[in-house]
Amino acid sequence: MTIELGHFALVLAFAVAVVQGTLPLYGAARRDPVLTGIAPYAAVAQFLLVAFAFATLVQAYLVSDFSVRNVFENSHSSKPFFYKLAGTWGNHEGSLVLWVLILTLFGAGVAVFGRRLPPTFMARVLGMQGLISVGFLSFMLLTSNAFLRLDPAPADGRGLNPILQDPGLALHPPFLYLGYVGFSTAYSFAMAALLEGRVDPSWARWLRPWVLVAWLFLTFGIALGSWWAYYELGWGGWWFWDPVENSSFMPWLVGTALLHSAIVLEKRNALKSWTILLAILTFALSLLGTFLVRSGVLTSVHAFATDPARGVYILLLLLIAVGGSLALFAIRAPAMQGGSLFAPISREGALVLNNLLLSTATATVLLGTLYPLALEALTGAKISVGPPYFNATFVPLMIPLVLAIPIGTMLSWKRGDLPGVLSRLKLAVAASVLVAAAYLALFDWRGVLAAFGYALAAWVILGSLLELAGRIALFRVPLGRSWNRFKGLPRSALGMTTAHVGLGIFLIGVTATTSGQIERILVMKPGETVTLAGYEVTFEGVSERPGPNYIAERGTFSARRDGELVAEIHSERRFYPVEGQTTTEAGIDTTLWRDLYFVIGDKVGEEGGRTVRLYFNPLVVWLWGGLVVMAVGGFVSLSDRRLRVGAPTPAKIRTAPAEA
Amino acid sequence: MTATTETTETTAPSNRRAWLYLLPVLVFVVIGAFLAFGLTRDPSVLPSALLDKPAPEFELPPIPGRDDHGFSRADLGGEPMLVNVWASWCVACRAEHPLLNRLAQEEGVIINGLNYKDRAEDAMAWLEELGDPFNYVGWDIKGRVAIEWGVYGVPETFVVDRNGTIVYKQVGQMTPRVINEVILPLIEKLRREQ
Numbered sequence: 019m020t021i022e023l024g025h026f027a028l029v030l031a032f033a034v035a036v037v038q039g040t041l042p043l044y045g046a047a048r049r050d051p052v053l054t055g056i057a058p059y060a061a062v063a064q065f066l067l068v069a070f071a072f073a074t075l076v077q078a079y080l081v082s083d084f085s086v087r088n089v090f091e092n093s094h095s096s097k098p099f100f101y102k103l104a105g106t107w108g109n110h111e112g113s114l115v116l117w118v119l120i121l122t123l124f125g126a127g128v129a130v131f132g133r134r135l136p137p138t139f140m141a142r143v144l145g146m147q148g149l150i151s152v153g154f155l156s157f158m159l160l161t162s163n164a165f166l167r168l169d170p171a172p173a174d175g176r177g178l179n180p181i182l183q184d185p186g187l188a189l190h191p192p193f194l195y196l197g198y199v200g201f202s203t204a205y206s207f208a209m210a211a212l213l214e215g216r217v218d219p220s221w222a223r224w225l226r227p228w229v230l231v232a233w234l235f236l237t238f239g240i241a242l243g244s245w246w247a248y249y250e251l252g253w254g255g256w257w258f259w260d261p262v263e264n265s266s267f268m269p270w271l272v273g274t275a276l277l278h279s280a281i282v283l284e285k286r287n288a289l290k291s292w293t294i295l296l297a298i299l300t301f302a303l304s305l306l307g308t309f310l311v312r313s314g315v316l317t318s319v320h321a322f323a324t325d326p327a328r329g330v331y332i333l334l335l336l337l338i339a340v341g342g343s344l345a346l347f348a349i350r351a352p353a354m355q356g357g358s359l360f361a362p363i364s365r366e367g368a369l370v371l372n373n374l375l376l377s378t379a380t381a382t383v384l385l386g387t388l389y390p391l392a393l394e395a396l397t398g399a400k401i402s403v404g405p406p407y408f409n410a411t412f413v414p415l416m417i418p419l420v421l422a423i424p425i426g427t428m429l430s431w432k433r434g435d436l437p438g439v440l441s442r443l444k445l446a447v448a449a450s451v452l453v454a455a456a457y458l459a460l461f462d463w464r465g466v467l468a469a470f471g472y473a474l475a476a477w478v479i480l481g482s483l484l485e486l487a488g489r490i491a492l493f494r495v496p497l498g499r500s501w502n503r504f505k506g507l508p509r510s511a512l513g514m515t516t517a518h519v520g521l522g523i524f525l526i527g528v529t530a531t532t533s534g535q536i537e538r539i540l541v542m543k544p545g546e547t548v549t550l551a552g553y554e555v556t557f558e559g560v561s562e563r564p565g566p567n568y569i570a571e572r573g574t575f576s577a578r579r580d581g582e583l584v585a586e587i588h589s590e591r592r593f594y595p596v597e598g599q600t601t602t603e604a605g606i607d608t609t610l611w612r613d614l615y616f617v618i619g620d621k622v623g624e625e626g627g628r629t630v631r632l633y634f635n636p637l638v639v640w641l642w643g644g645l646v647v648m649a650v651g652g653f654v655s656l657s658d659r660r661l662r663v664g665a666p667t668p669a670k671i672r673t674a675p676a677e678a
Numbered sequence: 679m680t681a682t683t684e685t686t687e688t689t690a691p692s693n694r695r696a697w698l699y700l701l702p703v704l705v706f707v708v709i710g711a712f713l714a715f716g717l718t719r720d721p722s723v724l725p726s727a728l729l730d731k732p733a734p735e736f737e738l739p740p741i742p743g744r745d746d747h748g749f750s751r752a753d754l755g756g757e758p759m760l761v762n763v764w765a766s767w768c769v770a771c772r773a774e775h776p777l778l779n780r781l782a783q784e785e786g787v788i789i790n791g792l793n794y795k796d797r798a799e800d801a802m803a804w805l806e807e808l809g810d811p812f813n814y815v816g817w818d819i820k821g822r823v824a825i826e827w828g829v830y831g832v833p834e835t836f837v838v839d840r841n842g843t844i845v846y847k848q849v850g851q852m853t854p855r856v857i858n859e860v861i862l863p864l865i866e867k868l869r870r871e872q
Contacts, residue, residue, distance in 0.1 A: 291699070295702060298702075299702070302706070306709075306713075309713065313713075313716070313717060315713060315716035315717060329717045330717060333710070333713055333714060333717060336710070336713070337710050340706055340710075341703060341706060341707070341710065344702045344703035344706050345703050347699060347702060347703070348699045348700045348702070348703050351699050352695075352696045352699050388709065388712060388713075391712050391713070391715070391716045392712050394715075395711075395712050395715040395716075598773055599773075600769055620767055620769070622767075
């Protein structure tokens with residue numbers, strides 16, 4: 019019964035979305051306060067309805083109601099509680115319900131927290147959110163309905179793909195969706211601005227918290243996904259330039275550019291149409307990602323089961339949403355000229371450079387992701403584009419980006435003093451050179467690239483800290499005064515420093531794993547010992563171990579250093595009888611300085627020999643740590659006072675540039 | 679693609695630049711066209727140069743210990759049949775094997791095996807443990823014949839018609855669905871053809 023209520027709620031939500039997507043937009047055009055006033059109520063109502071529908075589906079999973087087709091196809095009574103819960107969004111239909119839930123959550127968020135927005139503007143934003151909901155709710159109800167029954171009800175379910183039965187992946191989709199569905203607000207704000215024909219600094223300030231929220235969740239979601247791929251896929255790598263990974267990465271790149279260009283718009287009233295375009299593209303790439311993952315157009319390690327009808331529907335949604343918005347952009351944006359002038363060497367100039375590099379990087383990733391498709395369309399040849407392409411195109415674009423960060427943050431607006439800034443950064447320059455030299459001298463005299471990577475990380479971390487030190491006049495005034503200044507700093511400044519330092523930490527992790535990973539693939543018999551990066555690794559043997567819904571062969575390794583036991587590491591091959599699949603669980607011992615990462619493989623020969631893969635991954639945990647620090651930076655910035663108060667009441671007045 | 683638009687922000691407005699604002703939507707139309715094309719393709723189908731061509735010439739010895747004469751080009755044709763490429767070290771083959779047994783016993787499909795880069799003892803132990811659905815099995819210890827057949831990896835299954843022509847190739851593990859919806863209908867059709 020409950021699932022029918024959920025189904026019904028979803029249909030009602032669709033009806034509400036139709037109202038929300040039409041009347042307020044019409045009302046905004048006619049300046050009718052009654053019609054525009056509907057928008058916030060509709061947004062909240064829609065959220066409550068979808069939340070109710072989602073709750074009924076979760077309930078069906080938790081009680082293993084196999085009369086619901088979606089539960090039957092993706093769950094099993096022997097699954098642990100947590101994976102029954104996570105199973106709700108571990109499949110195409112269920113994850114779409116989550117998708118729409120988050121979409122309406124953001125809509126309701128704008129309705130509740132955006133009470134200072136001018137009513138017509140809010141009506142337009144929520145109207146656009148409503149239209150997106152119409153598209154996705156109809157998609158769900160027509161082609162991918164999770165609320166259908168089976169009669170008679172089967173005795174038990176088919177189970178969830180074992181590779182998805184994992185805490186990292188269970189939490190990955192919600193965070194990822196909070197990120198890229200969250201960018202829908204950026205899209206709606208941009209469309210509302212285009213409809214109003216007006217973009218000004220207060221628009222950028224309204225937009226900022228929503229972009230920040232989406233960005234920080236996406237950062238965290240990508241980090242989780244990468245961590246999952248690292249320990250679950252058992253290849254010892256953390257990023258594979260897989261189409262599905264790319265489709266979450268592209269919105270992140272453009273979203274990052276958007277965060278930066280919105281600053282220029284907010285502070286200097288420049289880059290208007292560019293910022294609008296970025297806001298549209300960020301969500302366009304999110305939609306493209308949704309299309310790529312669910313249509314089966316590209317092969318990938320983690321695509322959903324696919325169905326051509328769905329692909330056609332999402333493509334239609336994509337064409338309407340993106341094509342429509344870009345067409346509106348082409349019509350309206352040329353009128354949004356103007357803005358203040360600035361010299362190339364200035365904070366604005368640095369942020370433009372940031373934007374150019376990030377958007378070029380996005381374009382290279384997009385090209386690499388779609389190239390196989392384009393080539394097949396044109397010539398019929400089947401190819402795949404792999405990491406060498408991305409490493410050769412993407413990485414070189416990131417180097418100037420990172421180099422420019424400390425300089426850009428120290429340049430003043432309008433016209434900067436480059437020699438002055440560089441002299442303030444002397445310490446960072448010296449430290450990076452020292453780091454590179456020390457690496458070459460102590461570790462690997464041929465590791466020029468690695469030395470460069472560490473130097474770059476030192477540069478961005480120290481440069482960012484020096485910028486912060488400059489703001490609080492550290493060591494130039496008494497420490498007490500510096501502390502007071504520190505407490506008085508805007509949160510956005512602290513957030514920026516935190517995020518940039520996070521990027522530096524991430525770079526350290528990337529450099530270390532890329533240059534310092536040691537890999538051994540060999541056959542080991544029980545009792546055999548090999549050395550790996552100074553550790554004596556002994557293969558102790560294999561035992562059988564039953565799990566909740568699988569049977570595991572558990573290989574045990576012990577790692578010793580100078581005869582002393584450092585870690586006992588278990589790697590498992592789990593056989594899931596319900597699904598008839600085998601997964602491999604890498605055994606990982608993590609410290610701040612290194613991971614020991616062991617995987618057992620197939621039997622070889624008669625004496626219990628096994629193929630094993632042994633990895634030594636230095637500093638790999640820094641990589642995800644850095645990403646988390648970046649997300650925390652976003653969070654700190656979000657708590658900035660000016661995003662909550664300080665927004666002038668702008669309904670009628672065109673806000674003048676903050677300072678000239 | 680759109681990076682140039684911001685020059686219009688910082689310089690004087692110019693109508694000649696208006697076309698730049700059209701660029702994003704134009705680029706998107708091209709991308710959309712490729713995506714639409716992509717929907718008409720199934721990326722998991724790998725092209726096979728051998729499809730609808732006669733099977734290659736080959737001759738393989740039997741697995742030592744199995745009582746047959748090996749497997750060669752001369753064994754193809756006459757009746758429609760499957761050629762299954764397998765190995766005892768291949769996990770997906772283990773999952774697939776019960777389906778082969780069913781096909782041979784219940785549907786009477788002739789299945790010949792190509793044992794790929796396998797040790798004789800392991801291969802024989804496998805057949806003893808899991809059952810032996812094969813008519814003839816060739817022992818391709820070096821993997822040379824598999825190259826002739828254009829095998830990407832194990833398991834792979836070919837459908838060969840009465841004339842010894844390869845008419846279908848399944849890359850990777852067969853599932854009950856593939857068998858019911860593709861393999862069996864195809865075999866039926868080939869059986870009816872003369």
